[in-house]
Amino acid sequence: MKNVTAVFDIGKTNKKFFLFDKDFKEVHKEYISFDEIEDEDGHPTENLIALQKWLKDVFNRILKAEQFKVKAINFSTYGASFVHIDEEGNPVTPLYNYTKALPEDIITSFFEEYGPKEDFLKQTGCADLSMLNSGLQLYWLKKTKPEVFNKIKYSLHLPQYLSYVFTGVPLSEYTSIGCHTALWDYQAKDYHPWVYKEGLNKILPPIVSTETSINMNYNGNRIKIGVGIHDSSAALLPYVRSINKKFVLISTGTWSIAFNPFTENPISEDTNDRDAINYMRINGKPVKASRLFLGNEYKIQVEKLNKRYGVDEDYHRKVKFNYDTYLEIVKDFKHAFKWEGLIDEDMPEQTQLAYTEYDHAYHQLMTELVLLQIKCVKKAIGNDDITRLYVDGGFSDNDLYIKLLSHYFRDKKLRTTQASLGSALGAAISISDTRLNSKFLKKNYALKKHVPFIIGD
Known part of the structure; x- marks a missing residue:
């Protein structure tokens, strides 16, 4: 047995x-x-x-x-x-x-x-x-x-x-x-x-x-x-137990939540910011977190793009990052998407897309979403000295999301993990006496390193 x-x-x-x-x-x-x-x-x-x-x-x-x-x-x-x-x-x-x-x-x-x-x-x-x-x-x-x-x-x-x-x-x-x-x-x-x-x-x-x-x-x-353990704190636990350097975990899905378990200043100064939230680690130490309704918005906007460009509903999964397309978008960058579930002072009154190609529109969408994600991560980091980012959940295998994130955070080391068992595994670890080491994420979480793309002349 x-x-x-x-x-x-x-x-x-x-x-x-x-x-x-x-x-x-x-x-x-x-x-x-x-x-x-x-x-x-x-x-x-x-x-x-x-x-x-x-x-x-x-x-x-x-x-x-x-x-x-x-x-x-x-x-x-x-x-x-x-x-x-x-x-x-x-x-x-x-x-x-x-x-x-x-x-x-x-x-x-x-x-x-x-x-x-x-x-x-x-x-x-x-x-x-x-x-x-x-x-x-x-x-x-x-x-x-x-x-x-x-x-x-x-x-x-x-x-x-x-x-x-x-x-x-x-x-x-x-x-x-x-x-x-x-x-x-x-x-x-x-x-x-x-x-x-x-x-x-x-x-x-x-x-x-x-x-x-x-x-x-x-x-x-x-x-x-x-x-028992709260699921968000459980999902964080395997990382806290196996990594000995400070990091922020970006757990992506319907909500994308950036967790900073090493904060010196847990409480957000801005009490009107409904997306700044706090959690506690298993020992009572604070975790500063910031959330973005990322997956929800992504789903809404991708459905609209699929209709507009007449592609099948899974097409977006096949789009890979293209450096030239990205360069065209950022050359005279303008915000093009009117969000439905997000508030952002840069968004236009109406969605305005001038692209004839789906891939261009998709690159524009992901660039804008990643810019929002960056603001969210920076809020979680605050003034803390953090150089490592881990991404798990639904967006960890979205090629554009990861390449753009590592590009905008060139000063940080970015890793992705496949943590479909996140909170369940955390619950198992929290009552076990096993000590985890740095190989744990590689072995159990398909840990992958990502380097920023090279910027041309």
Whole structure:
């Protein structure tokens, strides 16, 4: 029987289950998705009962499997989500979706009591005010649904709730507390005073390091059960553990998020910048991050280009970087794209493309998107001395994106990785005692170096 670590990696759409061997190679994977249900206001939300049943069913089946011996299990999930449980451990509310809006009067009364707003946002490293700041959900419940609030014994962040399903031990850990929850005072390195004033500390379980695990006898098996980890922090962990120099990780997809885990100045000075966000590492150290709605915009604009130039929907994947085309574009460079999901002061009122060739228009698109990406990365770097960039996710194999990024960041070393297992692998590593070295990324993540193209005369 092969010794394995099991990981449940719970995204909003896909719920995945992995088994990793001692070298962190994937030896089994399965996934499922559930239809969302609605909360009491008709807002879509996670089907907790179905999720919990699936977790138990899958795990019990794997424990009976002849070929694997599960030695440890951990959980990585999306953040900004609480499960509020009663004395018996049963949820007392739906899992409120972080896309749900908080009533304006709640936000107003909160700042009347705990403002000024600007200072509060700086202290807690938040840039938005809604359910995405999950701590405010507790304030909202206390003020508007006191009868429900009074039933709460513990409020568990989603990764810790999944761990609780298996251990019955309620805990909190840094990566979940630190993901824009409005609960943590980054300067004081403790819960913000408002948390104590509202008595919320009584329902927030004890804080432990993310590397904590509980040794249990589970259905007759000795298993090490992790406390769970927030997915963004989990995706960062294999890099932090295996690279001994400072770096920024650009994790690309629908959102492109630049993470700086070595920051000296975690909090953005600009509290109006909704794309400056903070996370915490597994030991409670801050991570400065900046996000760009890159993949979303790319998808919208590529669909428009496909229609306009009459090419098939996969054509964009075949376009390779062409130096001469790029030179033509930058010679008298003008911004040509009107973005739909991004705001940029340089964009025109209307998209204006004078090119007859798709490839030219695509080069223009990628140049403009990369210029936005550069601003985003520079925000994450701030004044820190960082010379290495790692890119993973969907854009790591986009030829134009990588060549342009390495061109504009000529003073930095650029590497790409293929990290399709990102957060799941991070969850496995966080509860393992294995020390990673610099060869880990090469072996497990298809690490590739990139050199800037040579500029002609």
